[in-house]
Amino acid sequence: MAPLLSQTHTAAQTFSPLPRGSRRLAPAPHAVGFLRALFPPRPPPAKADLLRLIADQSRGLETQSDPSRLADIVSCIDALAASAPGADTVSDADKLSGTWRLLWTTEQEQLFIVRNAPTFRTAAGDVLQVIDVPGGSLNNVITFPPSGAFVVNGTIEIQPPQRVNFRFTRAMLKGGNWEVPFPPFGKGWFDTVYLDDEIRVAKDIRGDYLVVERAPYSWNG
Numbered sequence: 001m002a003p004l005l006s007q008t009h010t011a012a013q014t015f016s017p018l019p020r021g022s023r024r025l026a027p028a029p030h031a032v033g034f035l036r037a038l039f040p041p042r043p044p045p046a047k048a049d050l051l052r053l054i055a056d057q058s059r060g061l062e063t064q065s066d067p068s069r070l071a072d073i074v075s076c077i078d079a080l081a082a083s084a085p086g087a088d089t090v091s092d093a094d095k096l097s098g099t100w101r102l103l104w105t106t107e108q109e110q111l112f113i114v115r116n117a118p119t120f121r122t123a124a125g126d127v128l129q130v131i132d133v134p135g136g137s138l139n140n141v142i143t144f145p146p147s148g149a150f151v152v153n154g155t156i157e158i159q160p161p162q163r164v165n166f167r168f169t170r171a172m173l174k175g176g177n178w179e180v181p182f183p184p185f186g187k188g189w190f191d192t193v194y195l196d197d198e199i200r201v202a203k204d205i206r207g208d209y210l211v212v213e214r215a216p217y218s219w220n221g
Contacts, residue, residue: 057073150172
């Protein structure tokens, strides 16, 4: 029988702790993804404030006569932009592409059509911005249910981290079985200053603001 001391020494060697540096294990990639899905990042507080401030503004019509509310909304937009300054919001084609539905804007031409649609015995439905990054296209759409729409087609060029350059190529007023063309007009850019899975906030070359939500459907013209 071997001496007890030898057994003890052997056990100590066998079960001695690993060096400190050897115990630092990098998390597996799938574990990181699981944790991110389980604990998604919280949206900035300014997002909730922005959605609250624009909720009763009739897509921006009411804000035209309320400079105090406009200032509060712009302040929230600035806070959202500052929550991730310089974030790349345009390189992920899947995230930027889609049918976006207007919640609020300061863009005068769109608001003019929305306000005056009843003059032509109709009413504006959803106002959409349809972006297709892989296809290089942009469509601005004001719908007039059940089958009418004013559509402006354009091309786009992505300029990271936040800019989209655009040029309009065609405009038309269309109904169920008719279409009236208009000369194409306009080129410029807009910066997407905030983007998540639910909303997108942009500021354009003229200083106008746009807040849109991802529509629950796809517009295909």
